[in-house]
Amino acid sequence: MDGVAEVGRRIGQAWAAFGANSHVLRSKKIAQHLKTKVFNQCVLPVFVNGMETTTLTEKSAERLRVAQRAMERQMLGVSLQDHKTNEWIREKTRISDVVEEIESRKWRWAGHIARMNQDRWARKTLE
Template sequence: MAETLEDLNIMLEDLGNASKRVGLKMNMDKTKIMLNAHVAPAPVNVGNITLEVVDHYVYLGQTIQLGKSNFEKEISRRIQLGWAAFGKLRHIFASEIPQCLKTKVFDQCVLPVMTYGSETWSLTMGLLKRLKVTQRAMERAMLGISLLDRIRNDEIRRRTKSTDIARRIASLKWQWAGHIARRTDGRWSGKVLEWRPRTGRRSVGRPPTRWTDDLVKVAGSRWMRTAQDRSLWRSLGEAYAQQWASLG
């Protein structure tokens, strides 16, 4: 990361030269440039190759994007990957094995794909509703029923007994938040939570949802201090997970 493209260019050149000295080579097809609103776009070259400027890219298995609604693409990607995992196991879900075994396969093989990296998401009702709609569609496919059968969602869940995806995501995020708050090794993950952006005029419109907003609603503005008490944090976590699981 750099504050100017000139600095970034120097850093990349240094990385390329250092790589060559130990027999390594940068993969230019996987090296991309992403800029925020404070930097004017301009070509960035490493050697005689101009790097591609993108507005999003997949890094460590998760779509990275700047600006508002920066998790929309990742949610869409998670849904797509979830259906791909479901499709590979469709022969199991369409078989005559007991429903409890189908649910176990679903919870252990499909839900983890759809919730990967969810600890870092800024949760909103819109995002989680999209995931819940997808899960209900998969549960109907497991049961061999359709929307035309007009079976209520709570009855479908009673039959499948699958883990609610919103509850799973909320639980993962709550556990991760407590883990970060209790760290004492000075790693950057804790420092990022306390970082305040540069001063300036706020953009027009409703401010984007921040990662900590939903945590503050349950644990208060001093949630990092509350997280030091593990038993208290676990008890609050149940209320936190329930508020998201109760969505439509």
């Protein structure tokens, strides 16, 4: 599967995970720090799962960030018409950036592969 299709699939699955937890994430009665924990533990892993080996272009990175910001806006109960900056949204939600998390996992995966024995299939496939 190519990177563009994989990013679209990841975004769709992340929205499904967001919807499954929407009773918490969209609630006005639950504190934001608890919503952040739920998002970072239930939705963010769906975004980044398996993306270690996918090529991430600027366009696909922006698609991931746009989807994440849309989810953050829903968590805060603000719309695009409220004209809140991305920095303001991120300051309020304190959620980890999806692209930074993917890049971190890519480096972790690269280190794991580099330490592998030369005979392992993952190392042979990569080389």
